[in-house]
Amino acid sequence: xxxxxIIRGQSHEFDGLVELLAKASPRRSGDELAGCAAVSETERxxxxxxxxxxxxxxxLTEDVVPSxxxxxxxxxxxxxxxxxxxPVSSLTVGGFRDWLLATATRPDAAGTLAGxxxxxTPEMVAAVSKLMRNQDLIAVSRAVQMTTAFRTxxxxxxxxxxxxxxNHVTDDATGVAAAVLDGLxxxxxxxxxxxxxxxxxxxxxxxxxxxxxxxxxxxxxxCQTCVLTHVTTTLQLIEQGAPVDLxxxxxxxxxxANRSFGIDLALLxxxxxxxxxxxxxxxxxxxxxxxxxxxxxxxxxxxLGVGGRPVDQQTLETRAYAVARAFDPLLVNTVVGFIGPEYxxxxxxxxxxxxxxxxxxxxxGLPMGVDVCYTNHADADADDMDDLAVLLAVAGTDFVxxxxxxxxxxxxxQSLSFHDALFLxxxxxxxxxxxxxxxxxxxxxxxxxxxxxxxxxxxSGLSELTA
Amino acid sequence: MNPDRPDDGALPAxxxxxxxxxxxxxxxxxxxxxxxxLPTRRVLELRTDHAAAxxxxxxxxxxxxxxxxxxxxSGGGAAPVVHSAAGSRGEYLRRPDLGRRLxxxxxxxxxxxxxxxxxxxxxxxxxxxxxxxxxxxxxxxxAAGRLRLATPVIxxxxxxxxxxxxxxxxxxxxxxxxxxxxxxxxxxxxLGAYLTHAPxxxxxxxxxxxxxxxxxxxxxxxxxxAETVVRLALCARQLGRSGVDLKADVGLDALPGNGPSVLxxxxxxx
Numbered sequence: 001x002x003x004x005x006i007i008r009g010q011s012h013e014f015d016g017l018v019e020l021l022a023k024a025s026p027r028r029s030g031d032e033l034a035g036c037a038a039v040s041e042t043e044r045x046x047x048x049x050x051x052x053x054x055x056x057x058x059x060l061t062e063d064v065v066p067s068x069x070x071x072x073x074x075x076x077x078x079x080x081x082x083x084x085x086x087p088v089s090s091l092t093v094g095g096f097r098d099w100l101l102a103t104a105t106r107p108d109a110a111g112t113l114a115g116x117x118x119x120x121t122p123e124m125v126a127a128v129s130k131l132m133r134n135q136d137l138i139a140v141s142r143a144v145q146m147t148t149a150f151r152t153x154x155x156x157x158x159x160x161x162x163x164x165x166x167n168h169v170t171d172d173a174t175g176v177a178a179a180v181l182d183g184l185x186x187x188x189x190x191x192x193x194x195x196x197x198x199x200x201x202x203x204x205x206x207x208x209x210x211x212x213x214x215x216x217x218x219x220x221x222x223c224q225t226c227v228l229t230h231v232t233t234t235l236q237l238i239e240q241g242a243p244v245d246l247x248x249x250x251x252x253x254x255x256x257a258n259r260s261f262g263i264d265l266a267l268l269x270x271x272x273x274x275x276x277x278x279x280x281x282x283x284x285x286x287x288x289x290x291x292x293x294x295x296x297x298x299x300x301x302x303x304l305g306v307g308g309r310p311v312d313q314q315t316l317e318t319r320a321y322a323v324a325r326a327f328d329p330l331l332v333n334t335v336v337g338f339i340g341p342e343y344x345x346x347x348x349x350x351x352x353x354x355x356x357x358x359x360x361x362x363x364x365g366l367p368m369g370v371d372v373c374y375t376n377h378a379d380a381d382a383d384d385m386d387d388l389a390v391l392l393a394v395a396g397t398d399f400v401x402x403x404x405x406x407x408x409x410x411x412x413x414q415s416l417s418f419h420d421a422l423f424l425x426x427x428x429x430x431x432x433x434x435x436x437x438x439x440x441x442x443x444x445x446x447x448x449x450x451x452x453x454x455x456x457x458x459x460s461g462l463s464e465l466t467a
Numbered sequence: 468m469n470p471d472r473p474d475d476g477a478l479p480a481x482x483x484x485x486x487x488x489x490x491x492x493x494x495x496x497x498x499x500x501x502x503x504x505l506p507t508r509r510v511l512e513l514r515t516d517h518a519a520a521x522x523x524x525x526x527x528x529x530x531x532x533x534x535x536x537x538x539x540x541s542g543g544g545a546a547p548v549v550h551s552a553a554g555s556r557g558e559y560l561r562r563p564d565l566g567r568r569l570x571x572x573x574x575x576x577x578x579x580x581x582x583x584x585x586x587x588x589x590x591x592x593x594x595x596x597x598x599x600x601x602x603x604x605x606x607x608x609x610a611a612g613r614l615r616l617a618t619p620v621i622x623x624x625x626x627x628x629x630x631x632x633x634x635x636x637x638x639x640x641x642x643x644x645x646x647x648x649x650x651x652x653x654x655x656x657x658l659g660a661y662l663t664h665a666p667x668x669x670x671x672x673x674x675x676x677x678x679x680x681x682x683x684x685x686x687x688x689x690x691x692x693a694e695t696v697v698r699l700a701l702c703a704r705q706l707g708r709s710g711v712d713l714k715a716d717v718g719l720d721a722l723p724g725n726g727p728s729v730l731x732x733x734x735x736x737x
Binding site for chain 1: 484485488489491492493494495496497498500503504505509513514516517520521523524560561562563564590649650651652653655
């Protein structure tokens with residue numbers, strides 16, 4: 001299919017959805033690296049005009065990544081719910097933007113959008129996001145309200161959960177415990193206490209799982225723990241009886257990119273079944289934890305679509321959410337500034353990508369969080385992360401990543417700090433997950449107004465955690 | 468406030484509790500609170516560390532000084548300089564593919580040697596400026612009588628794979644690239660050494676061996692790093708290839724610093 005538009009008397013042509021989506025994308029370095037970005041701002045808007053006229057139903061008949069060679073495309077098409085799609089089936093992409101923004105202002109927005117989610121494909125959602133301004137992304141994503149649960153409930157109005165990320169350069173038990181204590185005293189950990197291990201060995205993963213499980217049970221903390229290792233290692237550890245709450249895996253939007261991660265849909269299904277078979281959740285049984293990030297397919301050389309053309313990184317990212325939703329995850333987060341300036345060059349691009357990912361994930365029905373982060377070779381700093389964190393909190397993101405002082409000493413990048421979570425919750429009136437909030441109250445860590453008290457760790461009842 | 472005196476800036480007494488725990492982790496724990504925010508001292512510490520990392524990325528290599536340091540250490544003429552296809556620092560950061568290609572019309576004289584040595588600025592010119600010459604000196608001492616090193620080449624706006632192209636021009640069967648690693652908040656002057664045997668157009672990162680974290684006195688010592696590189700090069704020559712197989716075959720896993728590196732990842736495959 002060829003698409004075209006005429007801007008100020010000049011005609012612009014686009015060969016298929018792949019080129020149209022790429023050229024309609026807000027500027028980012030990864031698309032320029034892939035060679036699929038618009039060559040001028042005028043061409044970008046020309047593509048957006050053309051994209052606005054594309055019927056949503058066209059995304060069900062024209063592939064972006066070929067269905068005969070890509071199982072993610074087949075998953076998207078086979079799982080499409082025509083009844084759920086019906087309310088928007090006659091709309092164009094531009095009309096869909098208008099419909100979403102109007103819906104977001106209505107009192108029944110949350111129910112309407114939750115009902116619509118199974119009728120949307122990632123390509124439709126990515127397409128409409130490209131026409132949206134940042135405020136549109138925020139307005140629409142904050143209208144989506146849904147929850148998932150394991151030992152805490154993630155999502156829902158007025159809540160902002162946190163992953164407590166106590167990474168350590170040598171996986172030292174006391175050092176990890178010290179960071180866990182620091183985070184708990186600052187009210188963090190309600191989404192998950194999750195470690196990226198420095199060592200990939202199953203023995204280390206098991207030792208860390210047991211450490212976190214002991215801390216959790218000793219203080220009766222309503223939370224879930226996770227050691228973020230490859231899904232095959234987690235499967236092996238489940239078989240050996242290790243205390244696995246959540247099954248983690250990095251995922252991407254094409255079959256080839258997932259293969260570069262050493263996974264496919266069948267393996268994820270096996271892991272999902274194994275995690276659920278343990279029955280360790282108390283208020284829910286959502287057991288999967290997925291991480292994604294724009295640029296992962298390109299970095300694996302697995303970003304090509306129909307006709308061998310490069311697909312833009314935001315569309316591919318949104319396709320990863322279709323993989324996630326097939327396995328009813330507890331948590332999905334995009335690691336938005338981690339991958340480096342060759343994909344997202346600066347704070348403007350990181351901010352835009354964070355808002356897109358949050359909005360697209362939530363529209364597809366996911367419990368969406370963001371690792372608000374940057375590396376030292378990107379043109380961004382802590383002030384930029386403050387800005388993005390506030391925007392995301394307004395946009396109803398379900399959780400954020402938090403590390404001591406905002407400095408992850410193991411992975412070598414900067415994310416949000418525990419302090420940043422205190423700031424976000426107070427500034428925007430957001431509260432921790434309800435089960436975790438009650439525990440904080442029980443432990444004497446909460447003031448009457450719901451804010452986290454500053455107390456001497458030795459008198460907190462938790463200080464033995466590091467003994 | 469004096470940045471070098473942690474007691475200057477009066478933190479509350481609970482910091483005793485945290486200072487004991489701080490010996491178990493480099494993570495920034497127990498930072499205290501000013502309301503919900505970080506205390507002034509902590510904000511300035513983070514900003515200072517980030518500034519050092521940013522400066523390390525964007526500092527321009529002082530080429531004449533490095534050439535002089537190399538001559539002091541090893542004698543011979545000034546090391547030749549090559550440029551990648553990246554035209555600016557900004558382009559280098561956004562386009563790793565250009566950092567892997569030589570600028571058009573680059574010429575280097577062919578050399579009869581076993582191992583090409585490329586001194587690359589990478590993501591931390593500061594690291595190369597500080598550790599490049601002493602590491603090369605250690606490498607010469609370690610190689611003496613075992614490997615013939617080519618005259619070193621300085622490479623600007625360079626990624627690891629640029630070394631493959633340099634080796635092709637020099638006609639050497641192997642190359643080691645000494646390159647500034649991506650700066651972190653705690654260390655902004657770390658060098659990595661990447662060895663590639665029989666580099667060519669099909670070479671991928673899986674075909675390389677890496678000795679990372681070279682930045683004495685905190686990081687790996689020059690002599691240890693140099694000995695590791697020489698042993699890897701000798702083993703690779705015997706085996707006919709470098710990379711993942713080499714580590715498994717010759718049992719070098721236990722050597723210090725012979726681990727994965729985040730440098731150039733994740734686009735380093737081509």
